[in-house]
Amino acid sequence: MNLHQLKVFYYVAQCLSFSKASEELHISQPAVSVQVRKLEEETGVELIEQIGKKLYLTEPGAQLKGYAEEIFAAERQAENMLADYRGLNTGELIIGTSSTLGTYYVPQLLTEFRRHFPKLEVSFKMGNTEWAEEQILKNQVDMALVERDLAHASDFSMMPFLNDHLVVIAAPDHPFVGQEITASQLATQPFILREPGSNSRKVFRTLMSQRGLPIQILMELESPEAIKRLVSSGLGLGIASALTLEWEVACGRLKVLQVADFVMERQFAVVWHKDKKPNRASLAFTDFVCCYTSAHQDLLADCECARSPGAPNIRKIVQV
Structure with a gap:
Protein backbone atom coordinates (compact mmCIF):
# COMPACT_ATOMS: atom_id res chain seq x y z
CA MET A 1 0.00 0.00 0.00
CA ASN A 2 1.30 3.44 -0.96
CA LEU A 3 1.66 5.44 2.27
CA HIS A 4 1.36 8.78 0.47
CA GLN A 5 -1.99 7.73 -0.98
CA LEU A 6 -3.03 6.47 2.46
CA LYS A 7 -2.14 9.82 4.02
CA VAL A 8 -4.19 11.72 1.44
CA PHE A 9 -7.13 9.37 2.02
CA TYR A 10 -6.76 9.85 5.79
CA TYR A 11 -7.06 13.63 5.50
CA VAL A 12 -10.10 13.32 3.24
CA ALA A 13 -11.64 10.83 5.67
CA GLN A 14 -11.11 13.24 8.56
CA CYS A 15 -12.51 16.29 6.74
CA LEU A 16 -15.01 14.48 4.49
CA SER A 17 -14.06 17.15 1.98
CA PHE A 18 -11.59 17.09 -0.92
CA SER A 19 -11.14 20.86 -0.77
CA LYS A 20 -10.41 20.96 2.98
CA ALA A 21 -8.00 18.04 2.64
CA SER A 22 -6.17 19.85 -0.15
CA GLU A 23 -5.78 22.90 2.08
CA GLU A 24 -4.39 20.79 4.92
CA LEU A 25 -1.98 18.94 2.64
CA HIS A 26 -1.05 22.00 0.54
CA ILE A 27 -1.74 20.23 -2.72
CA SER A 28 -4.39 20.83 -5.36
CA GLN A 29 -7.89 19.43 -5.03
CA PRO A 30 -7.61 17.42 -8.28
CA ALA A 31 -4.39 15.86 -6.94
CA VAL A 32 -6.24 14.80 -3.79
CA SER A 33 -9.00 13.17 -5.84
CA VAL A 34 -6.46 11.36 -8.02
CA GLN A 35 -4.58 9.91 -5.03
CA VAL A 36 -7.77 8.63 -3.41
CA ARG A 37 -8.91 7.09 -6.69
CA LYS A 38 -5.52 5.39 -7.15
CA LEU A 39 -5.73 3.95 -3.64
CA GLU A 40 -9.19 2.57 -4.38
CA GLU A 41 -7.92 1.08 -7.64
CA GLU A 42 -4.92 -0.47 -5.89
CA THR A 43 -7.00 -2.00 -3.11
CA GLY A 44 -9.93 -2.89 -5.32
CA VAL A 45 -12.32 -1.46 -2.71
CA GLU A 46 -14.51 1.65 -2.73
CA LEU A 47 -13.47 3.74 0.28
CA ILE A 48 -15.39 6.97 -0.20
CA GLU A 49 -18.76 7.55 -1.81
CA GLN A 50 -20.33 10.83 -2.82
CA ILE A 51 -24.07 11.42 -2.46
CA GLY A 52 -25.07 14.79 -3.79
CA LYS A 53 -22.41 17.20 -2.60
CA LYS A 54 -21.49 15.24 0.54
CA LEU A 55 -18.81 12.62 1.02
CA TYR A 56 -19.34 9.51 3.13
CA LEU A 57 -16.98 6.73 4.20
CA THR A 58 -17.92 3.23 3.18
CA GLU A 59 -17.61 0.49 5.79
CA PRO A 60 -14.10 -0.54 4.61
CA GLY A 61 -13.22 3.15 4.32
CA ALA A 62 -14.14 3.75 7.96
CA GLN A 63 -12.08 0.74 9.06
CA LEU A 64 -9.10 1.85 6.96
CA LYS A 65 -9.29 5.29 8.55
CA GLY A 66 -8.84 3.64 11.96
CA TYR A 67 -5.74 1.77 10.79
CA ALA A 68 -4.38 4.96 9.22
CA ASP A 164 -10.59 28.33 37.81
CA HIS A 165 -13.77 29.94 39.11
CA LEU A 166 -17.00 29.83 37.09
CA VAL A 167 -19.48 32.65 37.62
CA VAL A 168 -23.02 33.55 36.58
CA ILE A 169 -23.03 36.51 34.21
CA ALA A 170 -25.82 38.92 33.28
CA ALA A 171 -26.47 42.11 31.33
CA PRO A 172 -25.74 45.30 33.33
CA ASP A 173 -29.45 46.16 33.59
CA HIS A 174 -30.61 42.71 34.75
CA PRO A 175 -32.78 42.98 37.89
CA PHE A 176 -30.52 40.52 39.78
CA VAL A 177 -27.47 42.79 39.47
CA GLY A 178 -26.34 44.33 42.75
CA GLN A 179 -28.16 41.91 45.04
CA GLU A 180 -27.34 38.53 46.53
CA ILE A 181 -29.61 35.91 45.03
CA THR A 182 -30.23 32.20 45.54
CA ALA A 183 -29.89 29.18 43.28
CA SER A 184 -33.70 28.92 43.31
CA GLN A 185 -33.88 32.31 41.64
CA LEU A 186 -31.51 31.12 38.92
CA ALA A 187 -34.00 28.36 38.11
CA THR A 188 -36.53 31.04 37.06
CA GLN A 189 -34.22 32.53 34.41
CA PRO A 190 -33.40 31.47 30.85
CA PHE A 191 -29.76 30.47 30.29
CA ILE A 192 -27.47 30.52 27.27
CA LEU A 193 -25.07 27.62 27.83
CA ARG A 194 -22.23 25.80 26.15
CA GLU A 195 -22.99 22.63 24.21
CA PRO A 196 -23.24 19.15 25.83
CA GLY A 197 -19.73 17.90 26.51
CA SER A 198 -18.61 21.25 27.90
CA ASN A 199 -17.19 21.12 31.42
CA SER A 200 -18.62 24.50 32.46
CA ARG A 201 -22.09 23.27 31.58
CA LYS A 202 -21.47 20.03 33.50
CA VAL A 203 -20.34 21.90 36.65
CA PHE A 204 -23.39 24.18 36.58
CA ARG A 205 -25.82 21.34 35.91
CA THR A 206 -24.36 19.26 38.75
CA LEU A 207 -24.80 22.06 41.30
CA MET A 208 -28.37 22.73 40.20
CA SER A 209 -29.23 19.01 40.22
CA GLN A 210 -27.88 18.64 43.75
CA ARG A 211 -30.43 21.24 44.80
CA GLY A 212 -33.23 19.61 42.81
CA LEU A 213 -33.51 22.67 40.58
CA PRO A 214 -34.21 22.73 36.82
CA ILE A 215 -32.30 24.77 34.24
CA GLN A 216 -34.15 26.71 31.58
CA ILE A 217 -31.89 26.38 28.53
CA LEU A 218 -32.78 29.02 25.96
CA MET A 219 -29.86 28.36 23.64
CA GLU A 220 -26.73 26.19 23.30
CA LEU A 221 -23.58 27.58 21.66
CA GLU A 222 -20.03 26.33 21.21
CA SER A 223 -18.47 29.79 21.37
CA PRO A 224 -17.83 31.45 24.77
CA GLU A 225 -17.59 34.79 22.97
CA ALA A 226 -21.00 34.37 21.36
CA ILE A 227 -22.51 33.50 24.74
CA LYS A 228 -21.06 36.63 26.34
CA ARG A 229 -22.42 38.82 23.53
CA LEU A 230 -25.93 37.39 23.80
CA VAL A 231 -25.91 37.67 27.59
CA SER A 232 -24.77 41.31 27.38
CA SER A 233 -27.71 42.02 25.08
CA GLY A 234 -30.12 40.86 27.80
CA LEU A 235 -31.26 37.65 26.15
CA GLY A 236 -30.55 35.51 29.23
CA LEU A 237 -28.00 34.55 31.87
CA GLY A 238 -24.80 32.62 31.21
CA ILE A 239 -21.97 30.72 32.87
CA ALA A 240 -18.42 31.86 32.19
CA SER A 241 -14.89 31.39 33.48
CA ALA A 242 -13.42 34.32 35.35
CA LEU A 243 -10.44 33.92 32.99
CA THR A 244 -12.58 35.21 30.13
CA LEU A 245 -14.25 38.25 31.67
CA GLU A 246 -11.62 40.86 32.41
CA TRP A 247 -12.44 43.15 29.47
CA GLU A 248 -16.24 42.85 29.61
CA VAL A 249 -16.41 43.47 33.35
CA ALA A 250 -13.98 46.41 33.16
CA CYS A 251 -16.04 47.99 30.35
CA GLY A 252 -19.32 47.40 32.12
CA ARG A 253 -20.74 45.17 29.37
CA LEU A 254 -21.31 42.27 31.76
CA LYS A 255 -21.98 41.89 35.47
CA VAL A 256 -21.16 38.95 37.72
CA LEU A 257 -24.09 37.89 39.89
CA GLN A 258 -23.59 37.11 43.56
CA VAL A 259 -25.25 33.75 44.27
CA ALA A 260 -25.36 32.66 47.91
CA ASP A 261 -23.70 29.29 48.66
CA PHE A 262 -23.12 28.59 45.00
CA VAL A 263 -19.39 28.17 44.34
CA MET A 264 -18.45 26.73 40.95
CA GLU A 265 -14.82 25.68 40.88
CA ARG A 266 -12.82 23.53 38.53
Whole structure:
Protein backbone atom coordinates (compact mmCIF):
# COMPACT_ATOMS: atom_id res chain seq x y z
CA MET A 1 0.00 0.00 0.00
CA ASN A 2 1.30 3.44 -0.96
CA LEU A 3 1.66 5.44 2.27
CA HIS A 4 1.36 8.78 0.47
CA GLN A 5 -1.99 7.73 -0.98
CA LEU A 6 -3.03 6.47 2.46
CA LYS A 7 -2.14 9.82 4.02
CA VAL A 8 -4.19 11.72 1.44
CA PHE A 9 -7.13 9.37 2.02
CA TYR A 10 -6.76 9.85 5.79
CA TYR A 11 -7.06 13.63 5.50
CA VAL A 12 -10.10 13.32 3.24
CA ALA A 13 -11.64 10.83 5.67
CA GLN A 14 -11.11 13.24 8.56
CA CYS A 15 -12.51 16.29 6.74
CA LEU A 16 -15.01 14.48 4.49
CA SER A 17 -14.06 17.15 1.98
CA PHE A 18 -11.59 17.09 -0.92
CA SER A 19 -11.14 20.86 -0.77
CA LYS A 20 -10.41 20.96 2.98
CA ALA A 21 -8.00 18.04 2.64
CA SER A 22 -6.17 19.85 -0.15
CA GLU A 23 -5.78 22.90 2.08
CA GLU A 24 -4.39 20.79 4.92
CA LEU A 25 -1.98 18.94 2.64
CA HIS A 26 -1.05 22.00 0.54
CA ILE A 27 -1.74 20.23 -2.72
CA SER A 28 -4.39 20.83 -5.36
CA GLN A 29 -7.89 19.43 -5.03
CA PRO A 30 -7.61 17.42 -8.28
CA ALA A 31 -4.39 15.86 -6.94
CA VAL A 32 -6.24 14.80 -3.79
CA SER A 33 -9.00 13.17 -5.84
CA VAL A 34 -6.46 11.36 -8.02
CA GLN A 35 -4.58 9.91 -5.03
CA VAL A 36 -7.77 8.63 -3.41
CA ARG A 37 -8.91 7.09 -6.69
CA LYS A 38 -5.52 5.39 -7.15
CA LEU A 39 -5.73 3.95 -3.64
CA GLU A 40 -9.19 2.57 -4.38
CA GLU A 41 -7.92 1.08 -7.64
CA GLU A 42 -4.92 -0.47 -5.89
CA THR A 43 -7.00 -2.00 -3.11
CA GLY A 44 -9.93 -2.89 -5.32
CA VAL A 45 -12.32 -1.46 -2.71
CA GLU A 46 -14.51 1.65 -2.73
CA LEU A 47 -13.47 3.74 0.28
CA ILE A 48 -15.39 6.97 -0.20
CA GLU A 49 -18.76 7.55 -1.81
CA GLN A 50 -20.33 10.83 -2.82
CA ILE A 51 -24.07 11.42 -2.46
CA GLY A 52 -25.07 14.79 -3.79
CA LYS A 53 -22.41 17.20 -2.60
CA LYS A 54 -21.49 15.24 0.54
CA LEU A 55 -18.81 12.62 1.02
CA TYR A 56 -19.34 9.51 3.13
CA LEU A 57 -16.98 6.73 4.20
CA THR A 58 -17.92 3.23 3.18
CA GLU A 59 -17.61 0.49 5.79
CA PRO A 60 -14.10 -0.54 4.61
CA GLY A 61 -13.22 3.15 4.32
CA ALA A 62 -14.14 3.75 7.96
CA GLN A 63 -12.08 0.74 9.06
CA LEU A 64 -9.10 1.85 6.96
CA LYS A 65 -9.29 5.29 8.55
CA GLY A 66 -8.84 3.64 11.96
CA TYR A 67 -5.74 1.77 10.79
CA ALA A 68 -4.38 4.96 9.22
CA GLU A 69 -4.77 6.78 12.56
CA GLU A 70 -2.63 4.13 14.24
CA ILE A 71 -0.02 4.15 11.47
CA PHE A 72 0.49 7.91 11.46
CA ALA A 73 0.40 8.12 15.25
CA ALA A 74 3.18 5.50 15.33
CA GLU A 75 5.08 7.49 12.71
CA ARG A 76 4.86 10.62 14.86
CA GLN A 77 6.02 8.71 17.94
CA ALA A 78 9.00 7.36 16.01
CA GLU A 79 9.93 10.86 14.86
CA ASN A 80 9.65 12.18 18.41
CA MET A 81 11.78 9.31 19.72
CA LEU A 82 14.54 10.18 17.27
CA ALA A 83 14.16 13.84 18.17
CA ASP A 84 14.81 12.87 21.79
CA TYR A 85 18.23 11.60 20.80
CA ARG A 86 18.95 14.80 18.89
CA GLY A 87 17.83 17.00 21.78
CA LEU A 88 15.02 19.54 21.68
CA ASN A 89 16.16 21.25 18.49
CA THR A 90 13.65 19.35 16.39
CA GLY A 91 10.44 17.42 16.91
CA GLU A 92 6.68 17.79 16.83
CA LEU A 93 4.29 18.42 19.69
CA ILE A 94 0.51 18.45 19.21
CA ILE A 95 -1.45 19.95 22.09
CA GLY A 96 -5.20 19.70 22.58
CA THR A 97 -7.05 22.27 24.64
CA SER A 98 -10.52 23.11 25.85
CA SER A 99 -12.21 26.21 24.39
CA THR A 100 -11.68 28.43 27.42
CA LEU A 101 -7.96 27.78 27.72
CA GLY A 102 -7.51 27.65 23.95
CA THR A 103 -9.03 31.09 23.50
CA TYR A 104 -7.80 32.99 26.54
CA TYR A 105 -4.71 31.28 27.92
CA VAL A 106 -2.89 28.93 25.56
CA PRO A 107 -2.04 31.37 22.70
CA GLN A 108 0.24 33.52 24.85
CA LEU A 109 1.60 30.44 26.64
CA LEU A 110 2.56 28.84 23.31
CA THR A 111 4.11 32.10 22.12
CA GLU A 112 6.38 32.11 25.16
CA PHE A 113 7.13 28.39 24.78
CA ARG A 114 8.20 28.88 21.17
CA ARG A 115 10.59 31.60 22.23
CA HIS A 116 12.35 29.10 24.47
CA PHE A 117 12.19 26.22 21.95
CA PRO A 118 12.07 27.90 18.52
CA LYS A 119 12.92 24.78 16.52
CA LEU A 120 10.17 22.62 17.98
CA GLU A 121 7.11 22.30 15.76
CA VAL A 122 4.19 22.98 18.08
CA SER A 123 0.52 23.10 17.14
CA PHE A 124 -2.71 22.95 19.08
CA LYS A 125 -6.27 21.85 18.45
CA MET A 126 -9.28 23.19 20.29
CA GLY A 127 -12.68 21.79 21.27
CA ASN A 128 -14.69 21.09 24.39
CA THR A 129 -13.50 18.86 27.23
CA GLU A 130 -15.24 15.74 25.91
CA TRP A 131 -13.63 16.27 22.51
CA ALA A 132 -10.16 16.75 24.04
CA GLU A 133 -10.54 13.53 26.04
CA GLU A 134 -11.41 11.63 22.88
CA GLN A 135 -8.41 13.13 21.06
CA ILE A 136 -6.05 11.82 23.73
CA LEU A 137 -7.64 8.36 23.70
CA LYS A 138 -7.30 8.23 19.90
CA ASN A 139 -3.68 9.44 20.12
CA GLN A 140 -4.51 12.43 17.93
CA VAL A 141 -2.74 14.77 20.36
CA ASP A 142 0.28 14.20 22.57
CA MET A 143 -1.35 15.84 25.57
CA ALA A 144 -4.09 18.31 26.39
CA LEU A 145 -4.77 21.26 28.67
CA VAL A 146 -8.29 20.62 29.94
CA GLU A 147 -10.48 20.51 33.01
CA ARG A 148 -9.37 17.80 35.41
CA ASP A 149 -12.84 16.25 35.77
CA LEU A 150 -12.79 13.72 32.93
CA ALA A 151 -15.24 10.94 32.14
CA HIS A 152 -12.45 8.34 31.79
CA ALA A 153 -10.05 9.74 34.38
CA SER A 154 -8.51 6.32 35.07
CA ASP A 155 -7.12 6.25 31.52
CA PHE A 156 -5.04 9.39 32.03
CA SER A 157 -2.07 10.78 33.86
CA MET A 158 -2.48 14.43 34.78
CA MET A 159 -0.76 17.35 36.42
CA PRO A 160 -2.99 20.15 37.77
CA PHE A 161 -1.69 23.66 37.17
CA LEU A 162 -4.50 26.21 37.57
CA ASN A 163 -7.71 26.62 39.58
CA ASP A 164 -10.59 28.33 37.81
CA HIS A 165 -13.77 29.94 39.11
CA LEU A 166 -17.00 29.83 37.09
CA VAL A 167 -19.48 32.65 37.62
CA VAL A 168 -23.02 33.55 36.58
CA ILE A 169 -23.03 36.51 34.21
CA ALA A 170 -25.82 38.92 33.28
CA ALA A 171 -26.47 42.11 31.33
CA PRO A 172 -25.74 45.30 33.33
CA ASP A 173 -29.45 46.16 33.59
CA HIS A 174 -30.61 42.71 34.75
CA PRO A 175 -32.78 42.98 37.89
CA PHE A 176 -30.52 40.52 39.78
CA VAL A 177 -27.47 42.79 39.47
CA GLY A 178 -26.34 44.33 42.75
CA GLN A 179 -28.16 41.91 45.04
CA GLU A 180 -27.34 38.53 46.53
CA ILE A 181 -29.61 35.91 45.03
CA THR A 182 -30.23 32.20 45.54
CA ALA A 183 -29.89 29.18 43.28
CA SER A 184 -33.70 28.92 43.31
CA GLN A 185 -33.88 32.31 41.64
CA LEU A 186 -31.51 31.12 38.92
CA ALA A 187 -34.00 28.36 38.11
CA THR A 188 -36.53 31.04 37.06
CA GLN A 189 -34.22 32.53 34.41
CA PRO A 190 -33.40 31.47 30.85
CA PHE A 191 -29.76 30.47 30.29
CA ILE A 192 -27.47 30.52 27.27
CA LEU A 193 -25.07 27.62 27.83
CA ARG A 194 -22.23 25.80 26.15
CA GLU A 195 -22.99 22.63 24.21
CA PRO A 196 -23.24 19.15 25.83
CA GLY A 197 -19.73 17.90 26.51
CA SER A 198 -18.61 21.25 27.90
CA ASN A 199 -17.19 21.12 31.42
CA SER A 200 -18.62 24.50 32.46
CA ARG A 201 -22.09 23.27 31.58
CA LYS A 202 -21.47 20.03 33.50
CA VAL A 203 -20.34 21.90 36.65
CA PHE A 204 -23.39 24.18 36.58
CA ARG A 205 -25.82 21.34 35.91
CA THR A 206 -24.36 19.26 38.75
CA LEU A 207 -24.80 22.06 41.30
CA MET A 208 -28.37 22.73 40.20
CA SER A 209 -29.23 19.01 40.22
CA GLN A 210 -27.88 18.64 43.75
CA ARG A 211 -30.43 21.24 44.80
CA GLY A 212 -33.23 19.61 42.81
CA LEU A 213 -33.51 22.67 40.58
CA PRO A 214 -34.21 22.73 36.82
CA ILE A 215 -32.30 24.77 34.24
CA GLN A 216 -34.15 26.71 31.58
CA ILE A 217 -31.89 26.38 28.53
CA LEU A 218 -32.78 29.02 25.96
CA MET A 219 -29.86 28.36 23.64
CA GLU A 220 -26.73 26.19 23.30
CA LEU A 221 -23.58 27.58 21.66
CA GLU A 222 -20.03 26.33 21.21
CA SER A 223 -18.47 29.79 21.37
CA PRO A 224 -17.83 31.45 24.77
CA GLU A 225 -17.59 34.79 22.97
CA ALA A 226 -21.00 34.37 21.36
CA ILE A 227 -22.51 33.50 24.74
CA LYS A 228 -21.06 36.63 26.34
CA ARG A 229 -22.42 38.82 23.53
CA LEU A 230 -25.93 37.39 23.80
CA VAL A 231 -25.91 37.67 27.59
CA SER A 232 -24.77 41.31 27.38
CA SER A 233 -27.71 42.02 25.08
CA GLY A 234 -30.12 40.86 27.80
CA LEU A 235 -31.26 37.65 26.15
CA GLY A 236 -30.55 35.51 29.23
CA LEU A 237 -28.00 34.55 31.87
CA GLY A 238 -24.80 32.62 31.21
CA ILE A 239 -21.97 30.72 32.87
CA ALA A 240 -18.42 31.86 32.19
CA SER A 241 -14.89 31.39 33.48
CA ALA A 242 -13.42 34.32 35.35
CA LEU A 243 -10.44 33.92 32.99
CA THR A 244 -12.58 35.21 30.13
CA LEU A 245 -14.25 38.25 31.67
CA GLU A 246 -11.62 40.86 32.41
CA TRP A 247 -12.44 43.15 29.47
CA GLU A 248 -16.24 42.85 29.61
CA VAL A 249 -16.41 43.47 33.35
CA ALA A 250 -13.98 46.41 33.16
CA CYS A 251 -16.04 47.99 30.35
CA GLY A 252 -19.32 47.40 32.12
CA ARG A 253 -20.74 45.17 29.37
CA LEU A 254 -21.31 42.27 31.76
CA LYS A 255 -21.98 41.89 35.47
CA VAL A 256 -21.16 38.95 37.72
CA LEU A 257 -24.09 37.89 39.89
CA GLN A 258 -23.59 37.11 43.56
CA VAL A 259 -25.25 33.75 44.27
CA ALA A 260 -25.36 32.66 47.91
CA ASP A 261 -23.70 29.29 48.66
CA PHE A 262 -23.12 28.59 45.00
CA VAL A 263 -19.39 28.17 44.34
CA MET A 264 -18.45 26.73 40.95
CA GLU A 265 -14.82 25.68 40.88
CA ARG A 266 -12.82 23.53 38.53
CA GLN A 267 -9.18 22.70 38.05
CA PHE A 268 -7.22 22.75 34.82
CA ALA A 269 -4.55 20.10 34.24
CA VAL A 270 -2.05 18.91 31.68
CA VAL A 271 -3.38 15.48 30.69
CA TRP A 272 -1.90 12.61 28.69
CA HIS A 273 -2.66 8.92 28.18
CA LYS A 274 -1.37 6.86 31.08
CA ASP A 275 0.15 4.28 28.70
CA LYS A 276 1.99 6.87 26.63
CA LYS A 277 5.53 7.63 27.72
CA PRO A 278 6.13 11.40 27.46
CA ASN A 279 9.10 12.33 25.30
CA ARG A 280 11.53 15.13 26.09
CA ALA A 281 9.42 17.70 24.22
CA SER A 282 6.31 16.73 26.19
CA LEU A 283 8.18 16.89 29.48
CA ALA A 284 9.62 20.27 28.59
CA PHE A 285 6.16 21.58 27.74
CA THR A 286 4.64 20.24 30.98
CA ASP A 287 7.36 21.88 33.05
CA PHE A 288 6.94 25.11 31.11
CA VAL A 289 3.18 25.24 31.75
CA CYS A 290 3.78 25.16 35.50
CA CYS A 291 6.54 27.77 35.34
CA TYR A 292 4.48 30.03 33.08
CA THR A 293 1.39 29.78 35.29
CA SER A 294 3.38 30.52 38.42
CA ALA A 295 4.86 33.59 36.75
CA HIS A 296 1.39 34.87 35.74
CA GLN A 297 -0.52 34.49 38.99
CA ASP A 298 -1.69 38.09 38.63
CA LEU A 299 -3.57 37.22 35.43
CA LEU A 300 -6.95 38.15 36.95
CA ALA A 301 -5.78 40.68 39.53
CA ASP A 302 -7.69 43.49 37.85
CA CYS A 303 -10.84 41.50 37.11
CA GLU A 304 -13.85 42.50 39.20
CA CYS A 305 -15.16 38.92 39.37
CA ALA A 306 -11.87 37.78 40.93
CA ARG A 307 -12.31 40.31 43.73
CA SER A 308 -15.99 39.65 44.39
CA PRO A 309 -16.92 38.81 48.01
CA GLY A 310 -16.75 35.11 48.75
CA ALA A 311 -14.98 34.23 45.52
CA PRO A 312 -12.26 31.59 45.93
CA ASN A 313 -8.67 32.17 44.96
CA ILE A 314 -8.86 31.39 41.26
CA ARG A 315 -5.15 32.07 40.82
CA LYS A 316 -3.99 29.31 43.15
CA ILE A 317 -1.41 27.16 41.41
CA VAL A 318 -1.18 23.45 42.16
CA GLN A 319 1.96 21.56 41.14
CA VAL A 320 2.45 17.83 41.72
